[in-house]
Amino acid sequence: MQTPTVLINGAGIAGPALGFWLSRNGYRVIILEIANDVRPGGQTVDLRGTGGDVVERMGLIDRMREHALKQRGAAWVRSDGSRRAEMPVTAFDGNGLVSKLEILRGDLVGVLYEASRHAVEYRFGATIAALEQTDAGVAATLADGTRISADLVVGADGPHSAVRRIAFGPEAHFAKPLGGYNAWFSAPDTVGLDGWFLLYQAPGGLNASMRPSHDPSIAKAGFAFQSEPLDYDRHDIAEQRRILVERFAGAGWQCDALLAAAQDADDFYFDSLQQMHMPSWSTGRVTLVGDAGYCASPLSGMGTSLALVGAYVLAGELGRAEDLDDTDVASALARYETVMRPYVDRCQQLQNSMDRYAPMRESDIAVGAAVMKWVQRWPFRPLAAKAWFSTADSITLPDYP
Ligand SMILES: Cc1cc2nc3c(=O)[nH]c(=O)nc-3n(C[C@H](O)[C@H](O)[C@H](O)COP(=O)(O)OP(=O)(O)OC[C@H]3O[C@@H](n4cnc5c(N)ncnc54)[C@H](O)[C@@H]3O)c2cc1C
Incomplete structure (x- = not known):
């Protein structure tokens, strides 16, 4: 056979x-x-x-x-x-x-x-x-x-x-669009992350982030933003970089430094946020x-x-x-x-929801951060753990021969 x-x-x-x-x-x-x-x-x-x-x-x-x-x-x-x-x-x-x-x-x-x-x-x-x-x-x-x-x-x-x-x-x-786009790329660690994953949200539905990598001088950077569906070429990276500049230039925190890094990054990745x-x-x-x-x-x-x-x-x-x-x-x-x-x-x-990840208003950004503090405390802790972190275990793996 x-x-x-x-x-x-x-x-x-x-x-x-x-x-x-x-x-x-x-x-x-x-x-x-x-x-x-x-x-x-x-x-x-x-x-x-x-x-x-x-x-x-x-x-x-x-x-x-x-x-x-x-x-x-x-x-x-x-x-x-x-x-x-x-x-x-x-x-x-x-x-x-x-x-x-x-x-x-x-x-x-x-x-x-x-x-x-x-x-x-x-x-x-x-x-x-x-x-x-x-x-x-x-x-x-x-x-x-x-x-x-x-x-x-x-x-x-x-x-x-x-x-x-x-x-x-x-x-x-x-495809079910979730109302936004995101980008990932490597960037110089301009803040001294020291093992911290930093998230910055700015009004208008903007989220910029920096995560540690194995190299202390390099951060894994991310941009995400709320948007209606955009008409862009998925293979035109220069156009995608321009889209990010339009959204994040002058948006505060490390956004300008990250935008500069995004122009040169050879691992630049940009995509719509959607489900199948x-x-x-x-x-x-x-x-x-x-x-x-x-x-x-x-x-x-x-x-x-x-x-x-x-x-x-x-x-x-x-x-x-x-x-x-x-x-x-x-x-x-x-x-x-x-x-x-x-x-x-x-x-x-x-x-x-993008509203939570990249809120439109400053008041929602402040409330979101406060929630992140509160969920770690009694009596919210077990409720949050169940609601947010139990999905990963929600299947029992079958045993196959
Ligand atoms: C470069 C990259 C970076 C990512 N970074 C993150 C991240 O930071 N955080 C996160 O949550 N998720 C990230 N993802 C998505 C994540 O990997 C997936 O959501 C998840 O791991 C599911 O894996 P997958 O194998 O189904 O898809 P993927 O990991 O996307 O792998 C699909 C593979 O198929 C290849 N491919 C695409 N089209 C074709 C084609 N026509 N013919 C042959 N091969 C093709 C791609 O090059 C890729 O290697 C990233 C994906 C990629 C490709």
Whole structure:
């Protein structure tokens, strides 16, 4: 019998994690990544709750701990840098806004890639251009004309998934905009973060932030702002930088220094804040995992967990199948959806409004910071912990053979 082939588009978090599990289950796995290497960018992601459990089951938790970022907490600052409120890492027993085990997204991608690359065939600078479902499986045509026959094709290619567009339809059919945009990039640490994640909110729906990295001279910076949908070219970085300048020039705190850094940053990333809501994540022998199928948006803080748990469940359910005939594939994909759907719904329902993240009015900014102080105190503490920080554990991982 021929070894079944799974073709995965996208080598972010979900793709390599899925490749790791599927190759262990004896599949031939090919992962295509449109970039010329795994993309190292991004800020810290946390491994609390079930996402961390998956990493533990992969046997990679010690590798993650080696990369853990030393952090002291989050603080909300005014324009002059003085602090309105602080939430140390120790708040909520290490499960607060900044949790006790956080690593840079790039480090997570690197660990997943290293752990899978000997068993998985990675092809960089490659992407799927067309898909055709046949009696024998799926015939994929890559952008360079190469054809690959696979038993299953998985879109793990992020919120603007090409697989989703080809197999399910235009992004606009499934996207739920959250009313804003965000950008991430590296910048000089102009404030001496000393392990603190600093957030500055300015009236008009603006949020600027700086987080620590492994290099004390470099901060992981972020801008987010409320906005109606903008008409811009997703591939024109100069235009995206201009959009940020229009919003943040002269907005106070470190905004001007961060704007200057954004002009040169080679890891600059800009995107709309949106969720993906799909009635089904699978059609025939094509399915989606992670942001491609059920992006909850960075505001939810659950993107990494959803990708890791989704990959684990999809691989586990496929592993239960006798072989990969049409009936087996259909029931494995249906079970994947049954297990994941309630967790996805909870993550997408988390409080993720732009009004809270980047309030329009000074009074709301002040109230928001006061709330951050109060929630750490009795009697609000347990209520806040339940409301905010319990979602990460809201799925019980099935045990797969
Ligand atoms: C550079 C970068 C930085 C990020 N930084 C943060 C952050 O700081 N905080 C945060 O909360 N979330 C961040 N995210 C999003 C976060 O990684 C995801 O929300 C989450 O981890 C889900 O992972 P994913 O694998 O589904 O998607 P992603 O991590 O987005 O990975 C998708 C991968 O698919 C690749 N890809 C895209 N289109 C194609 C295509 N047509 N063909 C082949 N490959 C394709 C992308 O290059 C990427 O490597 C970032 C994503 C990226 C790509």
